[in-house]
Amino acid sequence: MKLAVIESAKNSKSFQIAQYRIESDGSLAKMATLPTVAAASFVVFGERNARLYIASETSGRPGTVTTIDPEAGRIVEPVLETAGEASVHLALDRSQSFLAVANYLGDGSRDQSALALLSLGAQGALQRREQGLEHRGSGPDRKRQRGPHCHGVAFSPDNRLLAAADLGIDRVLLYRFDRMNARLEAASEIEMPPGSGPRHIAFHPTGNRLYVTCELSAELAVIDYDPTTGAGRQVGRIEAEPQAYDGRNYPSGLVVSPDGRFLYVANRGPDQIAQFALSPTDGWPHPVGSVPSGGGYPRSIKLDPSGRLLAVAHQRSGGLRLFSRDFATGHLTLIENARFEGAKAMDMAFL
Numbered sequence: 001m002k003l004a005v006i007e008s009a010k011n012s013k014s015f016q017i018a019q020y021r022i023e024s025d026g027s028l029a030k031m032a033t034l035p036t037v038a039a040a041s042f043v044v045f046g047e048r049n050a051r052l053y054i055a056s057e058t059s060g061r062p063g064t065v066t067t068i069d070p071e072a073g074r075i076v077e078p079v080l081e082t083a084g085e086a087s088v089h090l091a092l093d094r095s096q097s098f099l100a101v102a103n104y105l106g107d108g109s110r111d112q113s114a115l116a117l118l119s120l121g122a123q124g125a126l127q128r129r130e131q132g133l134e135h136r137g138s139g140p141d142r143k144r145q146r147g148p149h150c151h152g153v154a155f156s157p158d159n160r161l162l163a164a165a166d167l168g169i170d171r172v173l174l175y176r177f178d179r180m181n182a183r184l185e186a187a188s189e190i191e192m193p194p195g196s197g198p199r200h201i202a203f204h205p206t207g208n209r210l211y212v213t214c215e216l217s218a219e220l221a222v223i224d225y226d227p228t229t230g231a232g233r234q235v236g237r238i239e240a241e242p243q244a245y246d247g248r249n250y251p252s253g254l255v256v257s258p259d260g261r262f263l264y265v266a267n268r269g270p271d272q273i274a275q276f277a278l279s280p281t282d283g284w285p286h287p288v289g290s291v292p293s294g295g296g297y298p299r300s301i302k303l304d305p306s307g308r309l310l311a312v313a314h315q316r317s318g319g320l321r322l323f324s325r326d327f328a329t330g331h332l333t334l335i336e337n338a339r340f341e342g343a344k345a346m347d348m349a350f351l
Contacts, residue, residue, distance in 0.1 A: 001304060002031070002351035003311065004052055004070060005320055006040045006341030015040050015346060017054065019070055025155035026322060035067045035075050042089050042300070045349040048096040049124025051076065055087040063087030063103055065118060065314070066080060067126055070351060078319070083108075083113035083132035089152045089200070096120065096318070098130070102164060106134070107147040114176075115164050117184055131181040137169035140195045141216060152200035154210070161187065161230050165198035165212055172212055174230045187230025190223055191233035192236070200253055205260045208212040209283040211260060212239060213251035213265060220251070220265055220285060224303055225330060242287035245270040253300045258307040262288075262330035266298040266312065270337060271300065273312065273323070291332050292339050300347040313345035320345045328340055348351035 003020045008287035017034040034052075050289050052068040053327045063085050068074040084103025091100050099118040106114035111133030121127045139145025149168030155161070155177065162175045162184055169190045175184040192198050197216030204210065210232075212221040220240045225232035240251040254264050256278070263276040263305040276285035295318015302311050303325075310323040310332055319340035323332040 002044065003028070003348050004028070004034065004043060004307040004351055005312045005313070005322070005342065005348040006043055006054070006346040007319060015277045017043070017052075017068070018342070019351070020285055022322070024114055025337050026324070028322075028340060032073055034068055034070060037068075040346065041087065042347045043349045044090055044092055045351055046092055046120075046124055049258065051124035053090060053092070053099055055082075055090045057086045057088050057104070058084050059105060060227070063101070065090065065099060065101060065126060065219060067124065078126055080118055080126045080129055081344065082116040082118070083129060085112060087217050087276065091153045091155055093177065098182065098259065099126075100162050100164075102150040102153045102194075104151060106150060107168075107179040114148045114166065115153065115184070118240050119182055131184055133175075133184060135166050135169060135173065136169075139168060139197070141197070144197065144216060145195070149173045151198070153199050154201040154202050154203055156227060157205050159249065160227055163201045163203070163210055164249065165201050165231065167197040167215060170194055170196055171196065172201065172232070174225060176230050181288040188232050190232045190234055192234060193217060197223070199251065199330065202256045202263070204253050204256055204278070204283050205258060205282040207260065210252055211254060211256065211263060211285065213254050214254070215250050218249040218251060220254070222284065237307040238285065238286075238287070240265050241267045241270050241272060241274050241290060243270070243272065244289045250292055252298060255301055255303045255310070257303065257325070257330065258305070259327075264301060264310065264332075266293065266301045268299070269298045271296055271298060273298065273310070273332060273333065277330065288330065291323070291334070294318055302348060302350060309350075311350070313347050315344055315346060319343060320348060
């Protein structure tokens with residue numbers, strides 16, 4: 001198994017994309033440094049065509065998405081603009097024919113979009129920007145919520161809906177996804193508590209629930225939705241970090257295990273990975289505990305396709321760490337052999 005990591009070299013402020021091989025003992029062997037992508041922020045891997053898609057968090061100029069062929073070690077043209085600034089997150093649809101992109105600075109001014117839909121060609125190359133969508137509104141936090149800040153996107157398991165978390169307007173927006181016509185159509189807007197700042201989203205793989213990290217209120221929110229109509233409602237919230245912590249917590253990434261039994265949340269501040277057991281009847285998250293993330297400020301977490309390994313990218317120190325996961329209990333165990341050369345990491349993708 002391999003990993004592509006957006007990392008910084010030691011004593012460097014710039015980020016590069018490196019490819020690692022995960023050895024049988026869990027150690028990481030650096031294979032290659034891939035082409036540099038300016039302001040690389042988030043990465044996903046499309047298995048169908050073996051392509052990496054990287055969002056660039058640029059400000060003052062349009063955000064972009066870049067495609068890389070990791071086997072050949074080259075950029076696949078074209079690089080597409082996303083109709084907004086600071087592209088911070090992206091998601092592949094289930095057919096791997098489209099990419100949804102969240103633009104943190106797509107506030108509707110200067111024809112900027114908060115959300116973009118890009119199509120992919122037959123070989124996985126970006127084809128064109130099919131649609132740009134605006135978000136409107138603001139929140140009570142005058143520093144962080146002066147306007148829309150779309151921060152996370154996810155397609156539903158049946159590929160009929162796209163969910164977008166907008167930190168700036170305290171809303172999760174659900175769109176009906178028409179793959180045949182390459183269109184997103186507004187279905188519902190779910191109002192979150194004022195000042196909560198929804199950041200990232202994860203769908204339950206089988207039930208009609210989705211989970212949202214709320215960065216500003218340090219909570220995990222649960223939303224019920226109708227897969228046919230796209231109607232949704234918030235059904236409750238709990239603390240994102242089960243263990244007591246005196247400082248500020250800024251939850252970031254979250255993942256649901258492939259079997260739908262466990263959910264994990266990265267908490268920046270306490271620098272912990274929280275584990276929740278999901279009820280088999282209604283999908284409600286029950287806190288199980290937390291483990292140290294192994295570094296400073298865990299920005300992103302990803303599970304490998306089997307759900308056996310959890311990778312954690314640390315934005316401030318510690319780079320990337322790997323955990324093994326117990327399928328029965330969901331418990332995480334740090335793999336000590338997984339030494340990482342980089343000082344910091346923004347995100348990663350299993351290849």
